[in-house]
Amino acid sequence: MAVKIRLQRKGKKHKAFYHIVVADARAPRDGRFIEKIGSYNPLTIPATIEIDTGKANDWLMKGAQPTDTVRAMLRFKGVLYKKHLLRGVQKGVLTEEAATKLYEELVAQKEAKFAARKAITLAAKAVAAAKVAGLDSSSAPKKRVPKVEVAEAVAETEETPVEVVTAEAPAAPAVEETVETPAETPAAEETVEAPADASSEEK
Numbered sequence: 001m002a003v004k005i006r007l008q009r010k011g012k013k014h015k016a017f018y019h020i021v022v023a024d025a026r027a028p029r030d031g032r033f034i035e036k037i038g039s040y041n042p043l044t045i046p047a048t049i050e051i052d053t054g055k056a057n058d059w060l061m062k063g064a065q066p067t068d069t070v071r072a073m074l075r076f077k078g079v080l081y082k083k084h085l086l087r088g089v090q091k092g093v094l095t096e097e098a099a100t101k102l103y104e105e106l107v108a109q110k111e112a113k114f115a116a117r118k119a120i121t122l123a124a125k126a127v128a129a130a131k132v133a134g135l136d137s138s139s140a141p142k143k144r145v146p147k148v149e150v151a152e153a154v155a156e157t158e159e160t161p162v163e164v165v166t167a168e169a170p171a172a173p174a175v176e177e178t179v180e181t182p183a184e185t186p187a188a189e190e191t192v193e194a195p196a197d198a199s200s201e202e203k
Contacts, residue, residue, distance in 0.1 A: 002026075005059060005066040005074075007040060008033060017041040020051060020070060022059050035059075040073060045121050046114070053079050061086070078106050 002025035007018040009030055020038035027033065037059070038051035056079045060066070066074055074080050085099035094102075 003034070003059070003062070003064040005037070005056065005064050005070050007067070007069060015043065017043065020056075020073070022064055025065075046117055049073050049077060051077050051079065053077060053082065057082055057086070076110070078103065078110060081106055 003022060004025045005020065005022050006029075008021045008023075009016055009018055011017045018040040019036050020040060021033035022035045022037060023031070023033035035055065037055045038049070040050075041048040051073065056074060056077075060074075060079065060083050071080070082103050085094060085103055088094040089096050089099050
């Protein structure tokens, strides 16, 4: 009897989670299984993988073949590495204590990496929640300074003599002058257009 370690789909449409099961290779995907050895939830960030490593290792040593997806999960959890070390113990290359020590070091490294990734995810969620709530100072709307008025005021001060500016000392008249300047320009344009219209009427 060929035995597979594979995923069994559970949950609703678009909200799937999976049981990791040991099943006969001829059984349907969601059909009968021999033993449930874990679960996998891809909807959480990062994805949650819970595997009974002892049972998984037992079945691997008996010859059960994991599917590609489950093989990746077993590699991530260190089960395949444990199988590799136990094969070394059987052949006499390693002692059982050395194999256990190597396996525990690997598991500690992987758990530290996973905890760091989870902390980054939680920090990103907190930043996103703060932006939505409007508490983030960097996302606050900034006051816009009208650059056009400042440029016109600078141009006007260059045109007028310095003595006149010091005599007018208050800044308020300068603002009034900038408002008056655009009104004067359309009048000049109208006078320029009037002779052109007269010349076209003469023809």
